[in-house]
Amino acid sequence: MQKYDPPVEVTTVRSMNPSIIWDQGESYDRNGVYAAYENDLGIKIKNLWSVDGSQYDQKVNIAIASGDIPDLMQVNSVQFQQLLDADMLMDIGEIFEKYATSYTKEYVTRDGGGQLDSTKINGKMMALPYTNGVHNDSTYLFIRNDWLAELGLQPPKTMQDLEAISTAFTRNDPDRNGKDDTFGLALQKDLMSGSLGLQGFFNGFHAYPNIWLKNEAGELVYGSIQPEMKNALAKLKEMYANGEIDKEFGVKDLAKEAELIAQDKIGITYGLFWTGNYPLQAGAVKDGKVIQDWGVYPIVSADDQIAKAQLQKSTGLYYVVSKKAKNPEAIIKMYNQSIWAMDAPATDPNAAKYVKGKIQIEGGADQTYYVLNPTFVGKQDRFPVVGKAISKALAEKDPTLLPDSELILYDFMTDYLNGNTDHWGYAMQLKQGGTLETMYQYTQENRFVFNEYFGALTPSMAEKNSTLSKKQEEVFTRIIVGAAPLEEFDSFVEQWKSLGGNDITKEVNEWYQTVR
Numbered sequence: 001m002q003k004y005d006p007p008v009e010v011t012t013v014r015s016m017n018p019s020i021i022w023d024q025g026e027s028y029d030r031n032g033v034y035a036a037y038e039n040d041l042g043i044k045i046k047n048l049w050s051v052d053g054s055q056y057d058q059k060v061n062i063a064i065a066s067g068d069i070p071d072l073m074q075v076n077s078v079q080f081q082q083l084l085d086a087d088m089l090m091d092i093g094e095i096f097e098k099y100a101t102s103y104t105k106e107y108v109t110r111d112g113g114g115q116l117d118s119t120k121i122n123g124k125m126m127a128l129p130y131t132n133g134v135h136n137d138s139t140y141l142f143i144r145n146d147w148l149a150e151l152g153l154q155p156p157k158t159m160q161d162l163e164a165i166s167t168a169f170t171r172n173d174p175d176r177n178g179k180d181d182t183f184g185l186a187l188q189k190d191l192m193s194g195s196l197g198l199q200g201f202f203n204g205f206h207a208y209p210n211i212w213l214k215n216e217a218g219e220l221v222y223g224s225i226q227p228e229m230k231n232a233l234a235k236l237k238e239m240y241a242n243g244e245i246d247k248e249f250g251v252k253d254l255a256k257e258a259e260l261i262a263q264d265k266i267g268i269t270y271g272l273f274w275t276g277n278y279p280l281q282a283g284a285v286k287d288g289k290v291i292q293d294w295g296v297y298p299i300v301s302a303d304d305q306i307a308k309a310q311l312q313k314s315t316g317l318y319y320v321v322s323k324k325a326k327n328p329e330a331i332i333k334m335y336n337q338s339i340w341a342m343d344a345p346a347t348d349p350n351a352a353k354y355v356k357g358k359i360q361i362e363g364g365a366d367q368t369y370y371v372l373n374p375t376f377v378g379k380q381d382r383f384p385v386v387g388k389a390i391s392k393a394l395a396e397k398d399p400t401l402l403p404d405s406e407l408i409l410y411d412f413m414t415d416y417l418n419g420n421t422d423h424w425g426y427a428m429q430l431k432q433g434g435t436l437e438t439m440y441q442y443t444q445e446n447r448f449v450f451n452e453y454f455g456a457l458t459p460s461m462a463e464k465n466s467t468l469s470k471k472q473e474e475v476f477t478r479i480i481v482g483a484a485p486l487e488e489f490d491s492f493v494e495q496w497k498s499l500g501g502n503d504i505t506k507e508v509n510e511w512y513q514t515v516r
């Protein structure tokens, strides 16, 4: 890559990360990463200010209000919208097309293109995407394999199978203590949570709460008020009446409900890829021994259509370029460089200096140095890549089948296989059929439904969202516990519309016209 001579300056602002370990004499303004950009590319990075992470958003808001923004900064979706409204951002479409490497263009679209699309307004590219793992919020089923075996049951292939397992776990004394003291499905008060909540259950009914879906007319509609939700609620109501769900879930948060799981009272939970680490590990391993045998399974469907997990398209974070930036193409070159360096083999010393400080290069602790790159991004396909390769790498005892940056996960799993039960939670991710291999399987089978809305809060959302979501949780909980008939779902839909939902839907569809 051609180096600027004389060097050019790019101004930015920083959120300080307390986990960085500095090499001697270094700071946010003067460090090995900034030196590498200057030495390799002829780009001098100048921080206009650096503040504690907790104050960053507020400080950016002040900068936006005063009209004084740096050439480059990271913003959230609300700030992105304010900057667009104030006409302070540069349309970087043409320079991205010209200066982004083909590697960069491929790297930022490994999610299918949603995160890059979220930067485009009326066909203009108004930011660089802050990319990150797009599949991380997908849900999985965790089921007590030891209980299945005790009752002579097979893992579920369908929602009907899952219901039968839930009933058997409730009625047939799976823990063999002679007492009627177990439940089927875990549930906490935050109903739509990915972990110990119902997101995966609803997805099994092709219901997608809290996200926006495209209907047949090409308009965006709100998932929480679609008829599929009612089918799922009907089933939950039945399960609760059968005693398959903790009667006190409505007052328990995740940690509280997890106590029941640890006490061997619950055999099924929906969870995220890391639910084995937290909260399951605490109950599954006691005194160094694995005492609960949990299996991981893909979410199941209530009919002959495959169940798809709901996801967000955008990360909600962006790198924006000021309309006044003198060298916008230098920012694209920085973006190329940070992506190349973070994805390069750990053995490449030219790349390592963008990712690690001296301490780490010499074999010391992780310094969290990569965050010094003013345009650092996350890998969209990190975990599916691990999920694809991990079984083979372990079977063949060949860690080089994984990316270098993932060797720590390989070590966790080999430690576990050698008897270190501290890593049981990681084993739930990394074992054959674990969450990461299942995540890879989801990507191969296209088992995702994306939130089609990735704009900022609309005015009506800002005003009405909290009322509407409170109403939703209240009504759904009342239906599940039998305090309201199932038909109350229909009046909830009407209330949702009249209490602001119709206004929000109108604004969401006006936005949709600007991005399609």
Ligand SMILES: [Ca+2]
Pocket: 173, 174, 175, 176, 177, 178, 179, 180, 181, 182
């Ligand atoms: Ca029992």
